[in-house]
Structures are given as structure tokens and as C-alpha cells.
Amino acid sequence: DIEMTQSPSSLSASVGDRVTITCRASQSIRGYLNWYQHKPGKAPKLLIFAASSLQSGVPSRFSGSGSGTDFTLTISSLQPEDFATYYCQQTYTTVSITFGQGTRLEIK
Amino acid sequence: EVQLVESGGGLVQPGGSLRLSCAASGFTFSSFEVNWVRQAPGKGLEWVSFISTSGSTMYYADSVKGRFTISRDNAKSSLYLQMNSLRAEDTAVYYCARLSYCDSGFCRYFDLWGRGTLVSVSS
Numbered sequence: 001d002i003e004m005t006q007s008p009s010s011l012s013a014s015v016g017d018r019v020t021i022t023c024r025a026s027q028s029i030r031g032y033l034n035w036y037q038h039k040p041g042k043a044p045k046l047l048i049f050a051a052s053s054l055q056s057g058v059p060s061r062f063s064g065s066g067s068g069t070d071f072t073l074t075i076s077s078l079q080p081e082d083f084a085t086y087y088c089q090q091t092y093t094t095v096s097i098t099f100g101q102g103t104r105l106e107i108k
Numbered sequence: 109e110v111q112l113v114e115s116g117g118g119l120v121q122p123g124g125s126l127r128l129s130c131a132a133s134g135f136t137f138s139s140f141e142v143n144w145v146r147q148a149p150g151k152g153l154e155w156v157s158f159i160s161t162s163g164s165t166m167y168y169a170d171s172v173k174g175r176f177t178i179s180r181d182n183a184k185s186s187l188y189l190q191m192n193s194l195r196a197e198d199t200a201v202y203y204c205a206r207l208s209y210c211d212s213g214f215c216r217y218f219d220l221w222g223r224g225t226l227v228s229v230s231s
Contacts, residue, residue, distance in 0.1 A: 050215035
């Protein structure tokens with residue numbers, strides 16, 4: 001199975017901060033990398049697909065980059081509604097889809 | 109409204125069985141591959157299973173292989189997860205998620221999720 005390693009596992013930041021979360025795959029996954037935001041009691045929400053494509057309706061302060069094994073999610077200016085847990089996901093193979101362990105973004 | 113709604117969760121004893129359902133509406137269910145994903149208490153998201161549009165191809169996480177069975181009924185726009193030989197570690201919120209593809213075909217992602225149904229395995 002392809003392992004996805006996210007860092008950091010948790011992060012404290014303030015409104016207006018620029019935040020970057022990284023995700024590393026155990027082998028090349030080309031651009032088959034997605035990012036999700038998850039809040040307690042709600043459905044996970046797709047933010048970025050194909051490493052860098054912004055899902056419709058997602059604010060432009062969210063951006064993604066990377067290819068192969070190393071990827072990043074950046075939030076350019078944190079808003080109060082952005083405090084949540086973020087997951088990367090590889091869909092290089094549907095035989096075994098995997099998520100990163102998550103990054104919990106908390107208010108400082 | 110385009111949505112997925114899970115049901116069927118509840119409390120079950122270790123070794124027991126449960127069948128989850130996911131009702132799709134607002135889109136052509138038969139045109140999409142779908143998945144089950146779970147989140148155990150205090151843990152992250154874990155992919156559980158995939159099923160193709162026709163239902164002929166299924167994949168499972170190693171943690172549930174041989175115990176869980178995914179199926180679908182396109183006429184009813186519904187997805188199912190039959191869970192047998194349940195263990196305490198299967199306790200989680202279970203989500204169904206739709207798989208969509210980029211126009212190029214070289215990417216795929218879960219663009220629609222349900223709100224989940226809670227399964228608790230305990231004596």
C-alpha cells in the first residue's frame with residue numbers, strides 16, 4: 001500500500017496567518033493527490049484535487065502544489081472558519097486508496 | 109438536491125453483523141463509482157471499500173477484507189456495506205463518498221460525501 005505522511009500532525013495559528021501543510025507519499029503518485037477539510041459532525045469537504053486544482057466554491061486562499069511524492073496545501077490568510085482537520089489522500093490506485101493521518105489546525 | 113445519506117448504524121456486539129445503506133439523490137448514481145470511508149473515535153479518515161459502477165469490481169482495505177462486503181443497487185440508487193464478524197476496532201462513523209474523475213481522466217477524487225452513520229461495537 002502507498003503510505004501518506006502528513007506534517008505537522010497539529011498546528012496552532014492565528015487569523016490572518018499563512019499556513020502550510022505537507023504530505024509525502026511512499027512512492028510516486030504523479031498528481032493523484034487530493035486535500036480535504038473535515039469539521040466535527042460534518043461531511044469531509046474536497047478542497048483541492050489533482051494536487052493543485054481548486055474545487056468549485058472553495059475560496060482562493062486555499063492552494064495546492066507538488067507532484068510525484070511531495071505535496072503542500074497552503075492557506076494564504078487564515079479565516080475563523082478554516083480551523084478544522086485537513087487530510088491529504090492519494091487516489092493513484094483505487095485498489096487501495098489511502099489518507100494521510102490528518103493535520104489538526106487550531107486557533108492560537 | 110445532490111446528496112448522499114447514510115443509515116443503518118447502531119450498537120452491535122462483537123462478532124455481530126450490521127448492514128449500512130447509503131441513499132443517493134440528485135444525480136445519476138449508476139454513473140459513479142462509490143466508496144465507504146470510516147473515522148474511528150479520535151482517529152483519522154480510513155478508506156474501507158470501493159465499488160465500480162456496475163458492481164462487478166470491489167476493493168477492500170486489508171483491515172476489513174473477508175468480513176465486509178460492498179454492494180450496490182443502481183435501480184434504487186443505493187450503496188450498501190454488509191459488515192460481519194464485527195470487532196471493537198470497527199467502531200467508527202461510516203461515510204459513503206462519490207468518486208469523480210477529471211475531464212482528462214488523469215485524476216480522481218471524492219467530491220460528494222454523506223454525513224455519516226455511527227457504528228458502535230461493544231458488549
